[in-house]
Amino acid sequence: MRVGLIFGGRSVEHKVSITSARTIAQGLQQAGHTVVPLGLATDGCWVDETAAAAALAGRVDRLDAVGLPVARTMERLLTCDCEVLFPIVHGTWGEDGTLQGLCEMLDLPYVGPGVTCSAVCMDKAIAKRLLEAQDLPVVDAEYVTREAMADSAEGVLRRVRRLPMPWFVKPSIGGSSVGIRRVDQDAELRDAIEHALRFDDQVVVECGIVGRELEVAVLGKPGAFEASVIGEIVPGAAFYDYADKYLDDGARLLAPAELAAEVAAELRQTAIRAFEVVSGYGMARVDFLLANGDGSFFINEINTLPGFTSISMYPQLWELSGRPLPRLVDDLVQLAVERHGRQRFMDQGIKSWIRELSERDGS
Ligand SMILES: Nc1ncnc2c1ncn2[C@@H]1O[C@H](COP(=O)(O)OP(=O)(O)O)[C@@H](O)[C@H]1O
Ligand SMILES: [Mg+2]
Structure with a gap:
């Protein structure tokens, strides 16, 4: 094609x-x-x-x-x-x-995913609330708007302080860790929120999870999603920040991650479920935080057009799961064509239904 x-x-x-x-x-x-x-x-x-x-x-x-x-x-x-x-x-x-x-x-x-899924996953506040409403594990958070800060910054800070430190302060819409700060001291919280508000009108403050960052590649269509083996990011800095992603080259990508088989299976299943909840289609990389200690895990975010360089996690995870690059991209193209065909079919369905209605009215 x-x-x-x-x-x-x-x-x-x-x-x-x-x-x-x-x-x-x-x-x-x-x-x-x-x-x-x-x-x-x-x-x-x-x-x-x-x-x-x-x-x-x-x-x-x-x-x-x-x-x-x-x-x-x-x-x-x-x-x-x-x-x-x-x-x-x-x-x-x-x-x-x-x-x-x-x-x-x-x-x-x-x-890749359609309009709704793409838009939802780009907005961390919306995606988190949607996943949470379906009982999927997400990190506890407070949501802060520009208006709320202008109205009562003290009130906002009090609300955020109910979360245990450290905090991760993020613009709701964003990526590449732009505008994200880890806050380890109460005195830095307000500045971090104001910094994040430079990039979006809404900010998400989460409690920081001390543990591992794991990623799962998902591919397919509703009813037939597949999940890959698990990958792990080992950040070179305090967290996987912008410099670590693009400037310092300090982070390490490990795949497959060393994990008990039951944990890996649970992550894979949760990744698919999460993608279903956000109306997923085609592909996504679902990122998790796995807490040290009790081993609880959380969905951090869903990336709908994940990095696809030769060393990126998404194609690597599929390679390791037995789906080499040419087959991976071909599968994605076929899925796209299939969805388009279904949409045309449904469009015809609507048109013929309207025709039936007007014929009935006319008789
Ligand atoms: N709640 C959290 N606990 C621990 N680390 C976090 C948390 N949220 C984000 N991080 C760290 O910050 C990085 C970027 O955050 P993320 O939410 O993935 O934003 P982006 O969309 O910019 O990638 C993560 O890869 C992770 O290293
Ligand atoms: Mg991320």
């Missing part, structure tokens, strides 16, 4: 997205697909074919701002003549439902 591979974009994960796209392109070609490079510059403009191909081939590692109104550059997408789209734009304007909505409006199949 002609697969439009969409990469780059406006988020801080621009370069990672390009690296992810290179890995996916290899897999797609090995699986017999034709790859059409669709690059998004750092200002959101759709770049021309030559620039996109240069990024995919490794000749450039960044698509610089084009400086036109984004809408004027969309011709590249509209005329690419692709049968299916594979968006691998991590973070905002890519992983959050916006790009998925664009694919829907174009009536083209696309890889």
Whole structure:
């Protein structure tokens, strides 16, 4: 098939997205697909074919701002003549439902979760409340809005103090650990909340879990989700922060993680259940925190367009679970096509139902 591979974009994960796209392109070609490079510059403009191909081939590692109104550059997408789209734009304007909505409006199949799931998983406050309501384990948290802080910062701080320290303070919408601070002293709490409010209007304050970070790759469709072996992140810093992810290279990725078989099975099952609760489809990496001591575990977050570089956890976990890269990306493409077919079928169902109603009315 002609697969439009969409990469780059406006988020801080621009370069990672390009690296992810290179890995996916290899897999797609090995699986017999034709790859059409669709690059998004750092200002959101759709770049021309030559620039996109240069990024995919490794000749450039960044698509610089084009400086036109984004809408004027969309011709590249509209005329690419692709049968299916594979968006691998991590973070905002890519992983959050916006790009998925664009694919829907174009009536083209696309890889990964749909609009609702993408948007829900990008917002930590919404995702946590949804999972919690279904009795899935999430870390205890308080939610703080900009208005609440303006109204009574003291009241907010009192509310947060009911949680045991250390605290993790995060912008509700975000990624790559941007704006996240670990707070070990009461005096630093307010500053951490204000810092996180630079990135979003809502902040999540969680109690910190001392333990291990584990990740599970999920793939499939409702009723037929599969979960991979478990991976482990060993942060090189106090936690897996922005520098550790992209600058220092200090973190270590271990797979499969050393875990009792029952714990691994429970994590896999919980990952699938969590993905079902958020209307998942296609793929996601579900991240867990496993507490030292009593061994309790919590879902930290669900990443709907996980890192896909050759050393990223998602493709590695599938490789170790017996699904090599070409098969992995081909499975994702087939899932996308299947969902699109079902949506068309349901759309026809609605239309024929309306027709029946109006015929009955007319008789
Ligand atoms: N409640 C917590 N307890 C312990 N560590 C945490 C907690 N929340 C986040 N972290 C640490 O911060 C990192 C980033 O947080 P995360 O919620 O995954 O945000 P992002 O979406 O930016 O990846 C995690 O990988 C982990 O190292
Ligand atoms: Mg994370």
